[in-house]
Amino acid sequence: MTMKRNSVEPFLCFARFCLFIWILISPSHTFGNWMYLGVSSITAPRDNICNNFPGLVDQQKSLCLQNPQALRGVREGAKKAIYECQAQFSSERWNCTLSSNYSVFGHVLKKGTRETAFIYSILSAGVVHSVTQACTAGNLTTCTCDVSAREGEHTVEGWKWGGCSDNVKYGIEFSRQFVDASESTRSEKSENIRNRMNLHNNEVGRKIVAELMKFRCRCHGVSGSCAVQTCWKSLSDFRTIGETLKQKYEAPIRIARRSLRTLKRAEKTKRRVPISYTELVYVHRSPNYCRANRKRGILGTKGRECNKTSSGSDSCDLLCCGRGYNTQVVRLVERCECKFIWCCYVKCKTCETLLDKHTCK
Amino acid sequence: MRTLNSLLIMLILLIWYGEGKKTKLKGIRWWTLANIGKPSNDLRSNTQLYNSPSLLPLTKKQRKLVTKHPGTISALQNGARMAIDECKFQFRNRRWNCPTQDVGNGGPIFGKILDKGNRETAFIYAITSAAVTHSVARACAEGSIYSCSCDYNLKQPSGKDWEWGGCSDNAKFGHKFSRKFVDVLEKGRDFRYMMNLHNNEAGRVHVSKEMKKGCKCHGMSGSCAIKTCWMRLPSFRDVGDRLKDRFDGASQVISGNEGSRILGNRPNTGRKKKRYKSFQFAPVNPNHKKPGRRDLVYFDSSPSYCEKDTSIDFPGTYGRECNATSIGIDGCDLLCCGRGYVSKSYMVRERCSCIFRWCCDVKCEVCTRTKVLHTCK
Structure with missing residues (x-):
């Protein structure tokens, strides 16, 4: 008996160790998996898409089953957000690199850097934006225009509420349930600072969409005069939201790793100052993204095109990290001086221009 | 006999090596002019200078040139100092910050980096x-x-109410003189010499x-009715x-396919001229732009x-001051090469909130401020 026990124990121990390691590692593999909706190619939700789609947690699956049309909204939102992220960071050292696997952004999500904060906030903002738009367009059966602001706004100027306001409340609520689901299920195991950082940043994205709602009016008096107006609140375009979030990205708050109930700033002198939902938070410092590091999923800035005359982040000096740049002469052949000739064709000349193209060493 | 032979060969090698070293370093010795005395316009004090060979870290040809054009020595001193200051200024934020060493007369001021052929050498x-x-x-x-x-030759068609007539800086002479003075050291047919000649030019x-x-x-009253231009x-x-x-x-180059046309078919032009114009550089990557005259x-x-x-006498970036908030090359992240940095706060007493009082003094208070100094580990 003792012999047997002795032989089994190391095995058990090993198995436990393996389980422990698996628990440790597994969350990082499922990071942000719902974002994959943004790059996958689903066109119409099928019956089994909710269950078979990789990386959706249970709550997301049930949401999807309840409201299959909304998944398309989520997908559009994720797509929009990824596209916007790449547009906003096209001239930075980290240019919103996508990876080819299910986690979409790859290694950058493993650490809680500023970049991660931006990704989470813009993706949750994207979901709010798309779902809200889908509401207004009537694509979802569970929601419609926001009519709460409609009554009693008949002022002297002669306009009144009456339009179909974008139902941002529904969008936000949906985003809260759907996007935050992947964080809350994991936090059961351990009160992870990363989960709370992500939740905070998700909320920041949503708040920004609500904050940037605009007031729009349309005149329909006689001859289009503004004697009679209909006004409604609408979402601002996603570029504006992206720009605002980019500004938040420039000045984020670093939080302490051990924040007990509420998030606390890492800077000791400012511990008492509360962190509001208007600012992004991060835990880890970002690397400089200068040199390629395959292990950490950094591509480096070698070979990136830079702007010689600018002084911003796309300047050759900053983008190339002081390594200097190579110059190529590119011959650009374009159609130019096009003329319309009656009737009906357009005649163009071909112009050649020589351009200098600078790429980092 | 055999040992004698090998000894002889070794001796020859040694002499050759020493000579090679000498010719390499000889070229840059004039930069030590920056360390000699204060430049002044007084020509008489310099007559002593350029005649005494111990003071002059110049080659024979350079010394001849300087004697032929009296007064250039102080300009050269000034120039050397300007070059060093400018190099230090331009590279103040970079890892290689143009370190110079004061080695007295005849030593290479910029150190052994001049024996290399990299971008920094080109800049120097x-x-x-x-x-x-x-x-x-x-x-x-x-x-x-x-x-x-x-230079009175630099004249363009005069305008309506102004004319040329001022004393233009004589860039032509400066260019020629610099060619004669600086390029005299690059005598070889080596690729490195060609590179140096190109960068000098x-x-x-x-x-x-x-x-x-x-x-x-x-x-009248300083109006622009009459103008002089230069x-x-x-x-x-x-x-x-x-x-x-x-x-x-800067472009990384190899010797071009066309080769040098030193033995070209223009026998009448001077020897010097050919050396400047004929050498062809080709970029290492054929897709890149060919280096121009100014590159x-x-x-x-x-x-x-x-x-x-140690091969270039560079001490590394240890202990260098860096900027903690910058993401550029002067930022602690890049300058310290990821080794991290030490922050130290110190108190500074400064004069502050100064007020001018009639008439005529300025009164200030003394403030103490804490500043933070970041240095690389």
């Missing part, structure tokens, strides 16, 4: 020859060189082809900025300058 050569051009051209116009004067072109028009009005040199900071730009975009060229890639490098 360009900025020094540019500085000679600049300061000699300026000294001509100032009248402190005997054999040259203002690039530095000079950045001075002499960037002249600007300056005018002065001297009508061409003046760009400020040396401008030259440094431009060269730094070229440094960033800097190099063939060795630079080290990262993070760690101590």
Whole structure:
């Protein structure tokens, strides 16, 4: 008996160790998996898409089953957000690199850097934006225009509420349930600072969409005069939201790793100052993204095109990290001086221009 | 017999090696002029200087040239100092911060990096020859060189109410003199010499082809009814900025396919001229732009300058001051090569909130502020 026990124990121990390691590692593999909706190619939700789609947690699956049309909204939102992220960071050292696997952004999500904060906030903002738009367009059966602001706004100027306001409340609520689901299920195991950082940043994205709602009016008096107006609140375009979030990205708050109930700033002198939902938070410092590091999923800035005359982040000096740049002469052949000739064709000349193209060493 | 033979060979090798070293380092010795005394316009004090060989870290040809044009020695001193200052300024935020060493007369001021062929070497050569051009051209116009004067040939068609007539900086003379003085050291047919010649010329072109028009009005009450105009040199900071730009975009080259046309079919042109125009550089990557006359060229890639490098006498970036908030090359992240940095706060007593009181003194308070100094580990 003792012999047997002795032989089994190391095995058990090993198995436990393996389980422990698996628990440790597994969350990082499922990071942000719902974002994959943004790059996958689903066109119409099928019956089994909710269950078979990789990386959706249970709550997301049930949401999807309840409201299959909304998944398309989520997908559009994720797509929009990824596209916007790449547009906003096209001239930075980290240019919103996508990876080819299910986690979409790859290694950058493993650490809680500023970049991660931006990704989470813009993706949750994207979901709010798309779902809200889908509401207004009537694509979802569970929601419609926001009519709460409609009554009693008949002022002297002669306009009144009456339009179909974008139902941002529904969008936000949906985003809260759907996007935050992947964080809350994991936090059961351990009160992870990363989960709370992500939740905070998700909320920041949503708040920004609500904050940037605009007031729009349309005149329909006689001859289009503004004697009679209909006004409604609408979402601002996603570029504006992206720009605002980019500004938040420039000045984020670093939080302490051990924040007990509420998030606390890492800077000791400012511990008492509360962190509001208007600012992004991060835990880890970002690397400089200068040199390629395959292990950490950094591509480096070698070979990136830079702007010689600018002084911003796309300047050759900053983008190339002081390594200097190579110059190529590119011959650009374009159609130019096009003329319309009656009737009906357009005649163009071909112009050649020589351009200098600078790429980092 | 055999031992004697091998000894002889070794001796020859040693002499050859020593000589090779000498010729390599000889070229740069004139830069130590920067360390000699204060430059002054007084020519008589310099007559002593250029005649005494112990003081002059110059080659024979250079000494001849300096004696032929009295007064250039102080311009050269000035130029060497300008070049060193400018190099230090342009590279103050970079890992390689243009370190110089004071080794007395005859030593290489910039150290062993001059034996390499990387971008930094290219910059040093360009900025020094540019500085000679600049300061000699300026000294001509100032009248402190005997054999040259203002350039009165630089005339463009006069305008309605102004005319040419001012004393233009003599960039032509400066260019020529710098060619004779600086390039005299690059005698070989080696690729490195060709690189140095090219970079020297690039530095000079950045001075002499960037002249600007300056005018002065001297009508009644300073109005511009009458103007005199002349061409003046760009400020040396401008030259440094431009060269730094070229440094960033310098092209790595190999010897071109066309080869050098030194034995070309233009027998009547002078020997010197051929050397400047005929050597062909081709970029290492054929897709890149061919280096132009103003571009800097190099063939060795630079080290990262993070760690101590004895082959170029570079101490590494240990202990360098860095900027904690910047993401550029002066930021702690890049400058310290990821080793991290030490922050130290210190108190500074400064004069502050100064008020001017009638009449005439300024009263200040003394403030103490804490500043933070970040240095690389």
